Amino acid sequence: MTLYTGGYGQGKLTYVMKRHKGNVFDGEKDDIEKINGYSIINKYNLLVKRLIAMGRDALEFTEKINAEAVIGDEVGCGVVPADREDTIYRETVGRCMCMLADKSDRVVRIICGIGQVIK
Numbered sequence: 001m002t003l004y005t006g007g008y009g010q011g012k013l014t015y016v017m018k019r020h021k022g023n024v025f026d027g028e029k030d031d032i033e034k035i036n037g038y039s040i041i042n043k044y045n046l047l048v049k050r051l052i053a054m055g056r057d058a059l060e061f062t063e064k065i066n067a068e069a070v071i072g073d074e075v076g077c078g079v080v081p082a083d084r085e086d087t088i089y090r091e092t093v094g095r096c097m098c099m100l101a102d103k104s105d106r107v108v109r110i111i112c113g114i115g116q117v118i119k
Helices: 012-017 032-037 044-053 058-063 084-103
Strands: 002-006 024-026 040-042 069-073 106-111 114-117
Touching: 002 012, 002 084, 012 040, 012 069, 012 106, 032 044, 040 044, 044 058, 044 069, 044 084, 058 084, 069 084
Parallel strands: 002 069, 002 106, 024 040, 040 069
Antiparallel strands: 106 114
């Protein structure tokens, strides 16, 4: 698995699609129960947000992810949220991304459409 991360609007999906072929799962809206049928998972951070809203354990869910590529926004940088729900979201995404990075063969951070291999 390869994990791709970076800020919002940095060209992550375009970068990944030049390197991987396959169908793309949209973490913001696609049916979570059908995730295993996809080779690329996009917007993993928004998938985590949905899992939290559903009362599901995002870390347990993340342990079972087995895709060719996973793409997620960095959400831990910037202003610390004042809202408890936003803090839980931010911390959970961070833990899930750490878990994915640990089990990935490669991790790439994308800035301005340029990938920087960090693992």
